[in-house]
Amino acid sequence: MSFPSQCLPRLPLMLSLLLGSMVLAHAVVAQDGIDDIFDTPTPKPSTPAEADTDAPSPPAATEAAVPLGGDRSRMGFTQENVAAQMAELEERMFRLSEALLNLEPENASRLRLALKFSREELILQQMRDTQALLEEAQLGKAETEVRQLLAKLEHLRNLLLAEDLDFELKLARLRQMRETLAQLERIIKEEQRELAWSRSAIETQEELDRLRSRREDLESIIRDQNAVLETTTNGKDAATPKDRAEAVSGAIAREAGVRETAATLAADPLFAEREPAWLKQAIPHVDDTTTHLEADSLDPALNSGQQALDLFLKERDRLDERIAEAEAAISEDQFRQFERDQNRNRDATDALSRVSSRLGDAGVSLQKNLIDASGAMRDAEGNLAQTEPEPAANDQLDALKKLLESRETLAGAMEDLLVELRTELQAQILADLTEMYEAQVAIRESTEAQAPRAAEQSRTALIALAGLAKSEAELAARIEQLTDLVEITEFGIALPTSLRVLGREMLAVEALLKAGDATQPTIALERRIEEDLLGLIQAMRRLPPSTPPPPGTPLPTNPRDRERELNRLVAELKMIRMLQTRLNDDTVIVDETRPDDTPLSAELRRAIDALRNNQDEIRASLSKIGRQLEPPGLGGEVDL
Incomplete structure (x- = not known):
């Protein structure tokens, strides 16, 4: 038997001594009347006949306080000693697990499992907190902490002495798988959010291009409508009937073009689904303008034409707001934000990949898929940095497929x-x-x-x-x-x-x-x-x-x-x-x-x-x- 393995049986013995000390501390803290252990006893009232015999009572009270203060110091010292022994026990478990890793893997696993439980449950820190409670005379809270520590130490001893270690290790493996699966679910959820935004950015970019194109058409309508009003005004102020007739004829021809373009834009889904439908409302005014021009009624034509122009301007203002919203949705700041989010998700994937090796055979394929997913995320980061959502979405889809495959593999192994x-x-x-x-x-x-x-x-x-x-x-x-x-x-x-x-x-x-x-x-x-x-x-x-x-x-x-x-x-x-x-x-x-x-x-x-x-x-x-x-x-x- 190797020297490290000879030291192994001593650990349960040390733990038993710790339990004995904790039980003693619990008994002292939980004893009847402990709540006033630090209070100075109140002298009994004396009768006049006993006044002389009661004279030296104050010194007696002082002497009685000494043992109580001693109990307080003794409990604090005991808890401090227990905490020191626990620190030594954790250190020994760590050193022995490293020494037995290749010689006796089963015992090494037992020690690692016990050490993991001790650190996850913060046993040593809880002992120090209990010592502080004892020093502050908070005995009710101290008793609760001691009882919790007793339960944890008993479980720790059972781990070190467990005959069916394989079952305990499998339970520990199951907990690790569930933790890993929960982390993987969070990564998948975040990657789905990243992919959804990238796809939304693609659609927003396409919509923004269409909005900008339609704005040029709308701007052309506004220019032509202004020209119609200007030509009509010139015809109204013309010096000769011939000049008036030419102006009116030109205005009618241009207004026909305005009407055709406005009707085309009004039927476009980008405008048709908007309420109020300014373009549709403007078309009747354009028709009225043409009718008045044909009847040579220039003042009514100017009124109708101005009403149509006002509606065109409202539609342009609303279109400008839509363009501004779309530009803000896919601004460079937005791309940078999602690039940072993608980087954080990749870091989480890399961290999960590093710890997946603890899952044994199931961790091998999981680690491979996570590494592939991380690589796809890195490519997506680069595309987001270049404000290119379409290739970023393709990379994110590849990463998501690998993550879903990882989840399926892990769920099967867990089953x-x-x-x-x-x-x-x-x-x-x-x-x-x-x-x-x-x-x-x-x-x-x-x-x-x-x-x-x-x-x-x-x-x-x-x-x-x-x-x-x-x-x-x-x-x-x-x-x-x-x-x-x-x-x-x-x-x-x-x-x-x-x-x-x-x-x-x-x-x-x-x-x-x-x-x-x-x-x-x-x-x-x-x-x-x-x-x-x-x-x-x-x-x-x-x-x-x-x-x-x-x-x-x-x-x-x-x-x-x-x-x-x-x-x-x-x-x-x-x-x-x-x-x-x-x-x-x-x-x-x-x-x-x-x-x-x-x-x-x-x-x-x-x-x-x-x-x-x-x-x-x-x-x-x-x-x-x-x-x-x-x-x-x-x-x-x-x-x-």
């Missing part, structure tokens, strides 16, 4: 890992539930044995019931651990709810036994837990570890696959039926205790709220099962 974990977890759950059933039977039998003496308030019986309460609390803790694993691995639909309800029943039994209650209702609840454990074991044996098919998927034609999906449905519905049956039993019991006329007590309201919450959980689980069976094309929550 394979989930199936592996669920298969192992199923065996663990069945074994744990079987052990818990046997333990629950033993607790119930002991409760029945102690019931007669407990009814007589026998101290021996009450102590025995307190011990049974601790055993029941341990079962509830095991149920809670299983629930966490089931939720992490997304195993089953009704299974998490079933385990939570079972855990609440165990906690109820614990409270009853702790209070020395060994009556028939307590024993009946214990029997119900036994029945629920057996029912859950039977359902678990039929629940396949694979992920359910998407909603609307028909049953497989292959007989074995079809049987698997039917077993899944039967298992889920068995658990739902068990939950609903228990809820109905509890509802009947609560309803029997409900008064007819008097207002509901606070305790009864809490019981009703608990029933309502349980019903909501059951309904949510059944809705999820229903969505698995809904026909294709339907969405939303199934109406139950």
Whole structure:
């Protein structure tokens, strides 16, 4: 055995010493009357007869304060010592993981996993914060922090001593995959936004070119209309009838051109969809102008022509505003902003590519796709810098395709890992539930044995019931651990709810036994837990570890696959039926205790709220099962 591996067993020992120190600190902080440990004791009032004997009481009070200050210093020193030991432990875990990397990869992985947990949970910093709370005499907050630290250190010790390290590593890998997938989703969402803007910029550029072209046509109409008005004015002021007739004839010819061009522009979608339609409104005035000119009514012709010109000018002003908006939308500043955004998204992609190697085989293809996507993003940055949205959009589309391919690959690898974990977890759950059933039977039998003496308030019986309460609390803790694993691995639909309800029943039994209650209702609840454990074991044996098919998927034609999906449905519905049956039993019991006329007590309201919450959980689980069976094309929550 190598020297580093010889040092490995010492780490759990160091951690056990840390736990011992933390437990001692917690006991000191949580002891009765600790809230006034730093207060100077108030001397008892003395009677006149005792005045002489009470004279030296102030010095006694001063002396009594010394040990209390010593307790404060002792607690602070203990916490400081614990923090120093934790810092040393983290340093040793890091050095040993590096030394064992090639010699003993499994132990190195164990150490890295423990070190990662310690740093992510900020255990060392929390210890220092606790020391500060102790120095400031904030004992209530300090006790809460110490309890949290005890739980974290216990988990850390379990990691170092875990026999099934492979399962723990797979769970850690699953968390890493989910974190990676969440980061990838954010990158994809940002790249979709970049691509949408680039495509919008292409459309805006094309629209801007059309607007500028139409503005030239509109400017030509305005010039011609001004010319018509000027010619008409000249005809009105002409010295001879011949000059007047020539001016009017020229104005009529030019107004015909204005009318034709205005009608063409008015039919253009760039103007036709705008309200008010100034061009369409101007055309009747142009016609009136022509009619008055043909009738040699020059003053009315000038009025109609001016009205048409005013409408043309309004349309030009509105067109100028549209051009300004389009230019602002694709200004150089906008291109620079999206170039910076693209650069940040590329940096995020590169960072994700660097850490993707931690995902094992799945990380190899992921890293390749991310590198390709990063290269396409870099090309898009260059095109955005040149204010060229079309090639930038093409590059962004290439990057997005690679990102989507990465997501599909990662999701497939995560699904394979989930199936592996669920298969192992199923065996663990069945074994744990079987052990818990046997333990629950033993607790119930002991409760029945102690019931007669407990009814007589026998101290021996009450102590025995307190011990049974601790055993029941341990079962509830095991149920809670299983629930966490089931939720992490997304195993089953009704299974998490079933385990939570079972855990609440165990906690109820614990409270009853702790209070020395060994009556028939307590024993009946214990029997119900036994029945629920057996029912859950039977359902678990039929629940396949694979992920359910998407909603609307028909049953497989292959007989074995079809049987698997039917077993899944039967298992889920068995658990739902068990939950609903228990809820109905509890509802009947609560309803029997409900008064007819008097207002509901606070305790009864809490019981009703608990029933309502349980019903909501059951309904949510059944809705999820229903969505698995809904026909294709339907969405939303199934109406139950």
